[in-house]
Amino acid sequence: MLMSNFHMQDSMSYRDKLRATLSMDAHSYTNATHLANHLKRAHRLIHGLITYRPMWPTFLFSMLEDFYADGVTYVELRSSLPIMYDLSGTNYTIWDTANSLITVTNIFRSTHDDFIGIKLIYAPVRDYNDSSMQDYLQIARFLKAKFPKFFIGFDLISFGDECQFQPLGSAIQLLHISKEIDFYFHAGESRCQNTTTNLPDANLIDALLLGSKRLGNPLNLPLHPEMLRVMKLLKIAAEVCPLSNHYMQYVNDFSQHPAAYLISAGYPIVVGSDYPYFWNAAPLTDDFYVAFVGIANGQANLRLLKQLAMNSFLYSALTEEEKHNALSKWHNNWDHWVDNFVRRT
Template sequence: MENLRSQDVQTTRTSPPPAMRVIHLDLNEEESRREMAASKYGGICFHVGIAAMLCLLVVVLLCSAPIGESDSFRSSEERYARQRQAYLNKERRQRMGGEIVLSPLEEEANSRLMAIKQVDEEMHHLWRNYHSQAPPFLSHLNISDTNLYAVLKSMPKGGLLHVHDSGMLRTDILIDLTYRDNLWVCVNLDQGFEDFRFSRNFPHIPPTQDYQCNWMLMSNFFEFEARDAFEDRIRKSFTVRPEGYDSAAEMARHLRRQQRLIHGLIAFRPIWSDFIFSMLHDFYNDGVQYVELRSSLPIMYDLDGNNSTILETAEAIVSVTNIFKDSYKDFYGVKLIYAPSRDFNDSRLDEYLANARLLKLHYPNFFAGFDLNTFGDECNLPLLGQDTQLLKINKDIDFYFHAGESQCPDSLRPDSNLLDALLLGSKRIGNSVNLPFHPEIMKGMQILKVAVEICPLSNHYLQYFNDFRQHPAAYLIAAGFPVVIGSDYPYFWNSAPLTDDFYVAFVGVVSGWGNLRLLKQFALNSFLYSSLSETERNVAVTKWRCNWNRWVSNFVNISRDSDANKS
């Protein structure tokens, strides 16, 4: 009543006509009635909506059960078995390759492949004494003798998206190159080799901050050292030490030295083109039809000390690749990921980025993107996010960074690089062994369709994992995360360009539940997550699919003939 009186006082002050007051009051009452009605019927609609949703849920549950029977009529054992199978089916579909539908011929090939795998595991005891010594299947006496390895080697594996040029020349060939005339070697105080250079005269190359050494003719070693002893020493310079290294920094120093030695040999102008052709031939023979090659593009030189440019080095790769494609029509080609060595203070980063721009300008169809090679030593290198130059160029140049592959006392450092690589827009991330510890980063990568490049043998030899069943790729593959298989530096550990890593992933990482669907998905992922444009990808996949169908048919026919001969 007090409210009404106050309203009356206010209306008296404004002195509207009595008729207006009546109309105003009538309108207020009408509005109140409408609000009450809306509240009444809104509540009814709400309850009706809830009831409809419950009815719909019941219908869905009833429809999900087999026609003619309900869980209420099943025994507890039957309900348990049904629920258990439902979980297994869902996990099977979620795994990489789980949604792939195989043709009847592929289904037969899958059955025969799994039978071969089981026989090989029983014959070669691949998992015996697994935890007390190095994985037995890494012994090449075993791995190359298995029938499964032969099958995988013949299989068209698609593209190879993570491999370094310095890891693609066989050790025996490198040793043969050291016997050529006019070769000089830079020897450190421990009589170790630091660098090579073909030169008509004494090479006037000043030492760097990374190492100190003195130049001498390589032929001098042949006079004072037995050939076997010399070759053993040089072989150790070109391979990874089986017993491992005391720290990531020591391992990185060895890898940097390896690359320097190899580039000193193959960057000699008469050798570089031959090296590229030999590398492509090895890729092709191993079932690889497309390559994204990581290289720092060593500067070619001649006997008189004349250096080429980085564009001439790239031009040689393009020219040799075109010649190779003319001879092998089903080989799609090569793209470059420019990957110079990362400095401890990144003093040369501006130079590297200028080179990347130059390469993209002159070879837009050949240049894929940019990486910084850490050699597994993220522990001591600056974080990617600290390099503001990268923020300024990431809209113009695609990145393909290594990140999260080190074992550091401070594990936050390499893991921070994972986040930086994602935020900088890296199209793929290399050797991200720590990724499963970061579910939010994984979600972001899945949304943005950023794949992980996994190189199982590299992870083993560089001391990240021994037991492949504990490799994080096992989880990533089981969860359906986009994964591509690479090989890193395959000839550093005497492996094939890609087959050995496929074998280890198939036998070791995914263990019992790997099948032909997974292998097919690995191959398809190498195109789906490549730097190829949509048009290029369609052409490359068409070439691969022709080879794949031919391989499936040949594999099944050979297996049938073998079964017929046994019977």
């Protein structure tokens, strides 16, 4: 059906309904499961919009423009690499999706000298059907072989609701591939109710034992001092996405966010944004703002902001040479920003 039909009927009502479908209000859902179901519906709708072949490159370029305008010069993107379609019935592949992302990034870099680039964490939707897991890992191997400088690792996403799945340790296939593929697992975010198992905590332990390079949204991490000690020793960072934690109903008071302890105790963390456009946030700045103003203690200053930004490179999948070059570019931007700030004030 033509979109013009809807606009002609009631343009404002249609736009409001579409916006409500593509975003979320933290106060409109009864619990995390209700909210996760909304995210899945929105994800399906967005999937159909952006995977239309003529639209995919435009979507990617707009994404890069938004990141760059927000001050982000390097992105590690989690994606399931959705298969594109067109109106002619052409059979596209995951190679086409990945190659398009690389091509658009190279075009963007040609006009933005200080943009370092994108690397991919292949992150399909979590499913512990054995055949699906085998398919996922086969794709991960394929991506590593075909795009070794672009592909960096593997994760499984569950839209914030890990309680409905088996622990990571139950997927034996992960043990068999752990020496070939790096992991970047989400673990320990959910608050499981009506269960006698300690599932999120088990996922934290499993992720660490499987050698995960970072832990995504590990809100239960401060409950495990031994894990914290090992993470600090092995330089494994915790990924913190403050706005996501709030909108997913895991943290209501930012001053009580588990990351407050991690920051004050000097444990390595990196700030991410998860699904910023679901809650109409900037690609990264809003999460940095909340981490600085809402989570860190009153003694936080520019040193903390500088360290958090540097952590994005230090705990990234960049090679040592790439990290050195990236930090050099970033330091130039930082010094320029500080000079301008001092001049204005």
